[in-house]
Amino acid sequence: MTDAALAPPEARTLRSYVYDPKYRGIFFQVLALAIVVIFGWWIFHNTTENLARAGTASGFSFLNGRAGFDISTTLISYTNDSTYGRAIVVGFLNTLLVASLGIVTATIIGFLVGLGRLSRNWLIAKLCTVYVEIFRNIPVLLVIFFWYKGVLDTLPQVRDSIALPFSTFLNNRGLAFPKPIWGEGAVFVPIAFVLGIIAALAIAQWATKRQMATGQQFPIIWTGIGLVVGLPILAFLAAGAPLTFDPPIAGRFNMTGGARILPEFVALYLALSLYTASFIAEVIRAGIRGVAKGQTEASSALGLQPAMTTRLVVVPQALRIIIPPLTSQYLNLTKNSSLGVAVGFPELFSTTSTTLNQTGQAVEAIFIMLTVYLTISILTSLFMNWFNAKMALVER
Secondary structure (H helix, E strand, O other): OOHHHHOOHHHHHHHHHHHOHHHHHHHHHHHHHHHHHHHHHHHHHHHHHHHHHHOOOOOOHHHHOEOOOOOOOOOOOOOOOOEHHHHHHHHHHHHHHHHHHHHHHHHHHHHHHHHHHOOOOHHHHHHHHHHHHHHHOOOHHHHHHHHHHHHHHHOOOHHHOEEEOOOEEEEOOEEEEOEEEEOOOOOHHHHHHHHHHHHHHHHHHHHHHHHHHHOOOOOHHHHHHHHHHHHHHHHHHHOOOOEEEEOOEEOOOOEEOOEEEOHHHHHHHHHHHHHHHHHHHHHHHHHHHOOOHHHHHHHHHOOOOHHHHHHHHHHHHHHHHHHHHHHHHHHHHHHHHHHHHHHOOOOHHHHHHHHHHHHOOHHHHHHHHHHHHHHHHHHHHHHHHHHHHHHOOOOO
């Protein structure tokens, strides 16, 4: 008889647990979780002891204190008498603004440049290649400084502002333009805009089902443009055109009235858009290259024009390859927006860092930044994963 057969039942049971992959996996998972929990507790305990030893109060009550500093670009009302919490919210909204605009712009430019690199026109293909190689091999911070110091800072001073149409002025302090002032009844315009988007999406879904069933196409694009643009215009006119403008006035040393787009925002926006577009262009080019050549040949055999082949055959299939790496570029652009602090743009990192310097609440301020950036990244990833699942092939 073997040793295993001679072993007592308790030993045989213990040995079966040890060599069972299921129980062994559970054991190591519990062990790893325990190590993580102990390590997290050690960091928390050590941090609280160091803060108590330094006499630094912990907690987030400092967010209710008076900020005492001005912010140049705000999407909500803010003064230096506002709280630290409101200052951080202003920076958060500015981050969302530059990130969302940058993502849209970078996607459009990257898509066009990616197609241009595959163009049969030698000049267009080479120009797109030069663009990609230049911006892809330069640090994004250097691109920001190029736009801020090399381009925008060379514009004339306020007294020599460049007068543009519609009471618009351009100088080294930004672009000043008439500020729109909405009157009573203006709330119906954004409501009509949202309803137009919902109606356009509903019609697009209906048209797709109709085409799959009957083969008949419907002018989705023009119908969508008519709904998204036409409904707000109709609501604007029906409300009595509740809109007036406060034009800017150029003085000797400064602009009064109107609204301004500051050079810090423009430099960060252009740098992030153009820099990220160079990477997106390569993603687009690789995705289109990944579509089998037989698909293009089959569409040509059916009589489709090259433009229709690209729009209806190549691009929809390439999206399944493009979307996953495209998500990484969107996340990189959002995180790179923190470099706005280098040119004085008040995004999340800038306003939170100012709060940290004035209050000394380093742990809480860093925790806020980590949480916000992590939340934005996770939400972006979830949306792109959902969109990727919608574009995935469905077996019939």
